[in-house]
Amino acid sequence: MPTPVELDALWLSLKVATIATLVSLPLAMLAAWLLARTSFAGRTALDAVVHAPLVLPPVVVGYLLLMALGARGPVGRWLDSAMGIRLAFTTGGAVLAAAVMSFPLMVRAIRLSLEAVDGGLEWAARTLGATRLDAFVSVTLPLMLPGIVSGAIVAFASSLGEFGATITFASNIEGETRTLPLAIYTAIQTPDGDLIALRLVGLSLALAIGALALAEVADRRVRRMLGRP
Amino acid sequence: MIEVCVRRRLGAFLLDADFAAPSQGITGLFGRSGAGKTTLINLMAGILAPDAGRIAIDDLVFCDADARVTLAPEARRIGFVFQDSRLFPHLSVEANLRFGLRRRRQAPCPITFDAVVDVLGVDHLLPRRPQTLSGGERQRIALGRALLAQPRLLLLDEPLASLDAPRKAEILSYIERLRDQFRLPMIYVSHSLDELIRLADHLLVVSDGRIAAAGPLADVISRLDLQPLLGRFEAGAVVDCVVQAHDPHYRLTTLRFDGGQLRVPLVDRPEGERVRVRLRARDIALALSEPRDVSISNRLVGTISDFAVRDGVFVDVTVAVGTTTVRALISRESKDRLALEIGQRVWALVKTVALDNRSLGLLRPPRATDRDAGRE
Numbered sequence: 001m002p003t004p005v006e007l008d009a010l011w012l013s014l015k016v017a018t019i020a021t022l023v024s025l026p027l028a029m030l031a032a033w034l035l036a037r038t039s040f041a042g043r044t045a046l047d048a049v050v051h052a053p054l055v056l057p058p059v060v061v062g063y064l065l066l067m068a069l070g071a072r073g074p075v076g077r078w079l080d081s082a083m084g085i086r087l088a089f090t091t092g093g094a095v096l097a098a099a100v101m102s103f104p105l106m107v108r109a110i111r112l113s114l115e116a117v118d119g120g121l122e123w124a125a126r127t128l129g130a131t132r133l134d135a136f137v138s139v140t141l142p143l144m145l146p147g148i149v150s151g152a153i154v155a156f157a158s159s160l161g162e163f164g165a166t167i168t169f170a171s172n173i174e175g176e177t178r179t180l181p182l183a184i185y186t187a188i189q190t191p192d193g194d195l196i197a198l199r200l201v202g203l204s205l206a207l208a209i210g211a212l213a214l215a216e217v218a219d220r221r222v223r224r225m226l227g228r229p
Numbered sequence: 230m231i232e233v234c235v236r237r238r239l240g241a242f243l244l245d246a247d248f249a250a251p252s253q254g255i256t257g258l259f260g261r262s263g264a265g266k267t268t269l270i271n272l273m274a275g276i277l278a279p280d281a282g283r284i285a286i287d288d289l290v291f292c293d294a295d296a297r298v299t300l301a302p303e304a305r306r307i308g309f310v311f312q313d314s315r316l317f318p319h320l321s322v323e324a325n326l327r328f329g330l331r332r333r334r335q336a337p338c339p340i341t342f343d344a345v346v347d348v349l350g351v352d353h354l355l356p357r358r359p360q361t362l363s364g365g366e367r368q369r370i371a372l373g374r375a376l377l378a379q380p381r382l383l384l385l386d387e388p389l390a391s392l393d394a395p396r397k398a399e400i401l402s403y404i405e406r407l408r409d410q411f412r413l414p415m416i417y418v419s420h421s422l423d424e425l426i427r428l429a430d431h432l433l434v435v436s437d438g439r440i441a442a443a444g445p446l447a448d449v450i451s452r453l454d455l456q457p458l459l460g461r462f463e464a465g466a467v468v469d470c471v472v473q474a475h476d477p478h479y480r481l482t483t484l485r486f487d488g489g490q491l492r493v494p495l496v497d498r499p500e501g502e503r504v505r506v507r508l509r510a511r512d513i514a515l516a517l518s519e520p521r522d523v524s525i526s527n528r529l530v531g532t533i534s535d536f537a538v539r540d541g542v543f544v545d546v547t548v549a550v551g552t553t554t555v556r557a558l559i560s561r562e563s564k565d566r567l568a569l570e571i572g573q574r575v576w577a578l579v580k581t582v583a584l585d586n587r588s589l590g591l592l593r594p595p596r597a598t599d600r601d602a603g604r605e
Contacts, residue, residue: 127308
């Protein structure tokens, strides 16, 4: 049976991944919409920034976050003095690291589904009396739901496994930022920690299988709702 | 009146259209692919914004570049039936039909759900999804959906383009029923003159982004200078007739018009109903006296009012028959041999078999009985 400390790591992982997914979802939808349906001067730059975490080593992303948002970073100092928010070496930092790292995956899935929706349907809705927002919400949004669901699931799963950026930016503090991967790493580094590591790996596996099953159920529901096979 | 005077550049293409059309009945918008038909109605619906100009219907201004007025598409109440129907795939047929109706709660809704479902005969389709419908069924739902949004004008963008011939005939008769029942002004875009001759009262001809002609359908169809646009041998007169009598023995129908009668293969319409007949110029021969010993049974007497030489070989002869104008295409040699002159009395001869379903604006393929009549 896992010990309370190990269950803490599991619980923390779930918490970090869930919050990271929920926080990035609206931003990812906005980014996907900007990239798929608009053209503005900084579009290529936005595309590059969104995709950067996919191609940069996670340690580099973590270090960049630390430079910007750490206690002595320009944004970090302002956040601390103006709002009393500290991100480096906190659970909030772990959430941010996970969110940034999984963001490109989420944007990609949502953007692909948005591009697959015929833009002419929104015009049809407009001629039927729907405002721009109404047309998006009642036509485009439901049709891109499969992409939103799969984007959220991919982001959640990758957040559960996030390691490099987290340990660099949020460090490895028990009960605070030590998520499952960090706990496994710590156990491996400890003499005679093999059994602990094995149990944590078992927890990881169970979590992964549970997430996959949930994804399958969600996908089926959405498809049935849209009347697709 | 529908008043449009707009300019819009799209890449190398420039649409520069200026016209007025009546805000009742069906106005046909005819032109080849790429002439600017779709651009024009997209501007009217607000899907495109003009670079300059003004669009108004009955004193209600939709956009005026000078006065900086632009009404959003949803505020224009202009219905749009798209070529590709654009039904919402995530909604049932019923939810598709009600989409616009639900968003018009505040205004009075004279076009009711039940009436539209009844006229279009789509009761059995309501719980289904658009993906499971045939092409013709989809266009029927698209028509109903646009109507239920209570439009003040309905734009139809080649609604038959993706359908086969029997479906085309079916949707055409539905459009006629909608026109008769809901008395809604429509602009019907097509590159098929057959469809427009059957449906339209008024015709706009678009060519290279400009309005080449506008006016009552019969006038525009018979204009000589439009021949290259309308198609060389499609030219002719459009005659408004009334079904006078059916002859079941010979399977012929007599149509009466202002100036004479026409005997045509049996028409599946009740007596007294109005039918449009297109007399193609190439189907008409001329005689100086009434020939009695020929098989041709349609002999219309009239006077020559105009000539136009075409390609040096043919002559287009305009003949006034009563208040109706018909046109005959004969060779220049025949004209000189008969010494035809303006004001001369002539008989215009039309073979009954030349008047098939197409010239009657009935696109339905001939039924067995009609075909038999044609052979007799």
